[in-house]
Amino acid sequence: MGAGHAHVLYRESASPVHRLPPEVKIVAMVVFTLAVVATPRTAFWAFGAYALLVAAVAALARVGPGWLLSRALIELPFVLFAVALPFLGAGERVELLGLRLSEDGLYGAWNIVAKGTLGVLASLLLAATTTTRDLIVGLDRLRCPQILTQIATFMLRYLDVLVGEARRMRVARVSRGDDPRFLWQLRGFAAGVGALFLRAFERGERVYLAMLSRGYSGRMPAVWQGAGAATAGQWLVAATVPVLAAGVAATAVLLT
Amino acid sequence: MIGVVQPTPPSLDVRGVRYAYPDGHVALHGVDLTVPRGERVALLGPNGAGKTTLVLHLNGILTPTEGSVRVGGLAVSQDRATLAEVRRRVGIVFQDPDDQLFLPTVAEDVAFGPANLGLRGAELAARVDEALAAVGMGEHRDRAPHHLSFGQRRRVAVATVLAMHPEILVLDEPSSNLDPAARRELAEILRGLPVTLLMVTHDLPYALELCERSVILDAGRIVADAPTRDLLTDTDLLTRHRLELPYGFTPTPR
Structure with missing residues (x-):
């Protein structure tokens, strides 16, 4: 019975990102995603800036682009709908590669794909640098x-x-000898x-x-919560990415 | 230190315990059993004899219909404070370590019991280290239980109750599913522990190896209580109660 180390997403490493306490990474990921979502869809440069931020964190965490992108494919079924938008969308039509597409639909599709991909990439980075156990500890410390x-x-x-x-x-x-091939053989x-x-x-x-x-009385004793919680310094370090993202989002909102 | 051996009162004093399940089935018909401090006793009996039912009476999970259980002089009752103390004094190691180890890391699981007793911080960490050292699992404190071998998991399960400094350690089938080496390692660990021990088992050689004294429980009654060697050489008695020595194993009478 192989009881292997079943880490689907976590990548063992000692990078600075790995060493950050889980709660600051969770908060950073959520704030970053919120900033991305709040950005107007026409501010293309802002999405470029977010992509650069993700790339920088990935490089710091020693997570390769191949690993990241192949796992980002999980979003495919969710953004499939976006592909249909340029064809189904109403409003002004534009000529693109010989197809007459809805301009509104094109923007809608871009909006979904760009924001979805950035959100997935941010979550993947969190998962790649934090063990599942630490994620739960982090949520616990965040008073979940x-x-x-x-x-x-x-x-x-x-x-x-x-x-x-x-x-x-x-x-x-x-x-x-059970070898189900058809639905009615699934008994x-x-x-x-x-x-x-x-x-x-x-x-x-x-x-x-x-x-x-062992004396359980209906409440888990809060044992390890105190130890190893994030320091102010670690919060500040982890805050750089979401603060930059929030700055980008704010600028984008003001410009459009 | 884990457990202190002192004279009187006995670690375990079970008197006239009768128990009927809610459906009316009587599992225990008046059980008497005394285990003095520091003694190692094997509780033998066929499947369905009521062994596990008796074990669940020792720390107040089940309440006897009649009779009483005392642990180190303290009568088991359903009063909250008493129950908490009784559960500290009686450390039950269940048969399947996957039932016992429910937290994601070994150290957290060992800390669960003492933390329920109100220990925190350095004192708690010391208990965890001490208990893991006692079963030789110190270097695995941050591993996940499902990444350990079965034998290692059983040893950690023993550590989870040792960390509560029990008066008596109760083991349910400690040798089941262990390979021969893990079985021997566990025996060495158990023999070295300075605690009172009650071991529920079908593994008669294991009982002989570890326990001077054995009792046989069958159909809810204690039917024999004698030195282990005397019981295992009484073939008639064993046959009557569906106990069998493994092939090729014949203990020599004294």
């Missing part, structure tokens, strides 16, 4: 409701356990999902019993 961080903590811990159980059940099913699979749910439920009960046995 404990119920949410606790659910995320449990998910982080038990996702691998559940995936392992599902894999073993599938292997056992396939070993007995075994469906029963497996039900069994997995029951197992997860029962495990939940056992975990809770074990927690009770």
Whole structure:
């Protein structure tokens, strides 16, 4: 049973960005994204500036453009709609590459693709430089409701356990000749999902019993929150990117 | 230091415990069991004998229909403060370490118990280091539990309750699913711990190796209570209670 280091997005490194406490990176990412979203779509130069900022942070974090761009493909299904806009959009038509396209639609498509890509790239940089565990610690320090961080903590811990159980059940099913090819042959699979749910439920009960046995009284003790929280200096360092982005956004709004 | 061995009162004193599940099924028919401080006792019995039910009475998760449980002289009751103290004194290591280790890193999980007792800061960190050192897992404190081997996870599970400085350590099937080396390593660790130990197991050689005394629980009753070697050489008794020695293993009577 291979229990490998299942980091899908995190890239191990000791870069200055990696060393920043998670909470400042989360805030920086959110503020940056807000600045991008608030920028008027016609301020093309502003999006260039944002792209430069992302590239600078990526270089500092030693995250290569190939890694970043290939993972940014995840946004494709979400921006697919944008491709249709120039054809469907109303208003003035312009001639482009022999096609008569809606000018408004073109701007709309650009707006979605540019802002979406920058947001995805910023999130990817956060994920590449922060472990999932640290993300939860950061959210906790940002006073995110404990119920949410606790659910995320449990998910982080038990996702691998559940995936392992599902894999073993599938292997056992396939070993007995189950080979579903059509929808109506999925009975075994469906029963497996039900069994997995029951197992997860029962495990939940056992975990809770074990927690009770160690004195759990309904509230997680806030143990590590204090240690290693961000200093004022780290907040300032991390603030450079969102402050620059906010400056760009403000200028763009004033100019258009 | 983990646990201090002092004379009187006994670590565990179970008297006439009867328990019926809400559906009416009677799991325990009056169990008496005393474990003096510092002793290691094996609780043997076939599946469905009521072993786990008895264990859940020791720290007040289940409440006996009749009878009483005392841990280090303190009677288990449903009063909040008592319950918290009882759960400190009784450290239960459950069979599946994945049930016990629910936090993303080893150190956080070991800190969970003592933090529930109100410990913070340096004192808490000291408890964590001490407990992990006791099971030889000190260098893995920041690893994720699912990145450890099964044997390592079980050792961490032992550390999570050692960190609470228990009066008695209760282990549910400690040797199950371990490979021979991990099984031996765990035995070495358990033998070196200065705590009272109650070990629930089907692994008779393991009981013989670690525990001077054994009790057999069957159908909710204690049916035998004697030195482990005497019990394991009594073939009739073992057969009557669905216990079997592994093939090729024959303990010599004293």
